[in-house]
Amino acid sequence: MAKPLVSGELREIIQPLLPAPKPRRFRNKGRKPLDDRRALTDILFVLKSGIPPY
Secondary structure: OOOOOOOHHHHHHHHHHOOOOOOOOOOOOOOOOOOHHHHHHHHHHHHHHOOOOO
16 A cells, blocks of 8 residues: 555644635535545645656
8 A cells, every 4th residue: 555645743733724615505505525634635645756747
């Protein structure tokens, strides 16, 4: 298994800086929001590897 890019300590530091999730609508809910850790890991992977994000 790969080493995680976001440690628990880093997540605790960054967590207060992230916006709170918006409440989902009753109808037409759309996509479920990603977990904060997963989104942050994806962003760091793109920045670290230099691949284009799209």
